[in-house]
């Protein structure tokens with residue numbers, strides 16, 4: 001006799017769908033974990049719209065959880081970097097994190113920090129954006145592993161280096177971090193490296209918190 005499994009039917013219809021821009025294997029190009037072999041899961045949409053953003057976060061396809069797990073499982077890598085866009089604002093992202101954790105993956109997130117990151121993340125990298133400085137002044141902070149701030153030379157035109165530095169220090173207080181980095185801004189293939197290292201030097205001379213350089217090494221190395 002033919003039977004219908006009602007439970008599996010209802011499970012299937014409740015399967016979360018994720019806005020997937022891309023899933024690829026590469027090396028973490030930035031920050032404290034630079035060089036770590038990783039699968040990047042890039043989710044669509046963002047709660048900000050930085051004019052120099054380097055990611056097409058609006059070009060995505062909806063994929064069910066099972067297909068996301070299969071795509072990641074095809075790579076022989078245990079470290080996942082959830083990025084975007086802004087992964088923290090994706091509906092049901094905590095179910096994606098829980099599914100990866102249940103399979104034993106180490107979960108990292110790259111977030112702009114305006115929303116709480118999902119529970120279960122093992123390594124939190126937050127990148128507050130100076131071009132939205134007022135929103136960050138209002139934001140609620142939280143403990144993170146890594147704080148990484150782009151030296152936004154465009155937004156600095158309407159403020160000043162001193163204003164940028166006190167904002168960066170305010171972010172370091174709002175997001176207590178194990179590691180702090182400044183990164184150059186890449187605009188039309190050029191990076192403001194001199195301005196970035198000068199700013200790191202000035203911040204470190206003030207002696208409040210220690211800052212180091214983070215480069216988008218994947219761009220320099222010609223990898224994804």
Ligand SMILES: Nc1nc2[nH]cc(C(=O)O)c2c(=O)[nH]1
Pocket residue numbers: 026027028029030040055083084110218223224
């Ligand atoms: N290799 C590599 N490392 C990265 N770290 C953060 C990235 C991002 O786009 O969030 C990224 C990326 O796109 N590629």
Ligand code: SF4
Pocket residue numbers: 046047048049050052053054055057084085086112129
């Ligand atoms: S927060 Fe990040 S992903 Fe969103 S617009 Fe800014 S740079 Fe792009």
Ligand SMILES: [Mg+2]
Pocket residue numbers: 054055
């Ligand atoms: Mg990138």
